[in-house]
Amino acid sequence: MELPQDLPGSLWGWIWALALNGALIAVAQRLPLLTPSGWVHAGVLGTLLLGSLGWTGWWAVVLYLALGSLVTRLGLKQKQAAGLAEARGGRRGPENVWGSAATGASLALLTVLPSAPVPLLLLGFSASFAAKLADTFGSEIGKRWGRHTVAITTLRPVPPGTEGAISLEGTAASLVGALLMALVMERLGLLSGAAAFALVSAVALAATLIESLIGATLQPRLRWLSNELVNALQTLIAAVLAMTMAQAWAIA
Numbered sequence: 220m221e222l223p224q225d226l227p228g229s230l231w232g233w234i235w236a237l238a239l240n241g242a243l244i245a246v247a248q249r250l251p252l253l254t255p256s257g258w259v260h261a262g263v264l265g266t267l268l269l270g271s272l273g274w275t276g277w278w279a280v281v282l283y284l285a286l287g288s289l290v291t292r293l294g295l296k297q298k299q300a301a302g303l304a305e306a307r308g309g310r311r312g313p314e315n316v317w318g319s320a321a322t323g324a325s326l327a328l329l330t331v332l333p334s335a336p337v338p339l340l341l342l343g344f345s346a347s348f349a350a351k352l353a354d355t356f357g358s359e360i361g362k363r364w365g366r367h368t369v370a371i372t373t374l375r376p377v378p379p380g381t382e383g384a385i386s387l388e389g390t391a392a393s394l395v396g397a398l399l400m401a402l403v404m405e406r407l408g409l410l411s412g413a414a415a416f417a418l419v420s421a422v423a424l425a426a427t428l429i430e431s432l433i434g435a436t437l438q439p440r441l442r443w444l445s446n447e448l449v450n451a452l453q454t455l456i457a458a459v460l461a462m463t464m465a466q467a468w469a470i471a
Contacts, residue, residue, distance in 0.1 A: 236269035252288045253311045260313040264320050271327045275407045276344070280320060282403050283348045284311075287319075287355045290396070293363065318447030322347040322454040342415055342465050343458035345404035349397050349423035350430075350457035351450065356396030357427055361389020371431045383435020385428070397423035414470045419461055426457035 244262040253261055261284075268276040288311075317324075326344045330337050361368065361379065368379045368386045377384050401420045404410040410419060430453035438444045464470070 233266070233270040236266045240265040240269060251310060252284060253316070254313075257310065257312045257316055260316045264316060264324055267324050268327055271331050272341075272344075272409075275409055276327050279345075279348065279404060279407055279409060280323070283319075283352055283400060286396075286399065286403075287352055290356050290359045290392075293359060314445075314447040315450075318450035319348075319351045319454065321451050322458050326458060338411070339462050339465060341409045342419065342470070343462040345401065345410050345415075346419045346422050346426075346457040346461035347454035349400035349404065349419050350426040351454050352400040353393040353397035353423045353427045354430055354450070354453060356399075357385075357389040357393030360392035361386045364388050370435055371428070372435045382438050383431050383433075385431050390424075390428075393427045394420075394424050397421075397427070412470070414468070415465070418464060418468075418470055422457050422461045422464070426453050426460065429453065429456055 240262045243265070244258050248255065248258040264280065265277055268280055323344045326340045326347070329335055330340050361384070366386065366388065368377055368381070368384045368389075369375060370377045370381065371383050371385050379386075397420045400423065401410065401416050404419065405416050410416055430449060433444075433449055433452060438446075438449060
């Protein structure tokens, strides 16, 4: 089904996006990816993306969700036995949806404004989701297969799953996640050119390491700084870094 070119950002486009996402969520909620309330919020997110970016933005986040859910289930039984698995069997709730997607959704909405710097906003959009998938890959692979887990601040050994912990295996997985999501964005036409692809991938990995640093230093001191807020900060950092560097280097 093709969204007419004049619908993204228009009133009929928003109505069409809301109706279609409502129907899709009604069918998809049987999949063990999100909680019931998580599916409702995913429907809101899908409406925002389809109404502002059309199918490309919508598919980008659907593929992000699918890839993130897939890697979460790798070695799930072993992670559950060790007490390292995500709660609810890996199903995401509303807090997870917006912790991952608030930055990207905001940038997508900005693209409908008159004279918006669309290529720059799309680059930030791509970087935000590349950073989050990098974080998911690194966390899930590192908790299960990381052999030597150390604190990012001291490089001293810490148990897997410790806030701010990193491992060689997890960091390598983060790079794979960043490259994979950047590739998805490039194939969907949201990124253009090798320079933009390389920038988004590098920034996504850097933001993942910064997220680990925040988890090790600020999160233990600030009770209100939840994992979901840290995720939102990570995606925001990635988007801001990518757009700032793109402007400085005339990439977008």
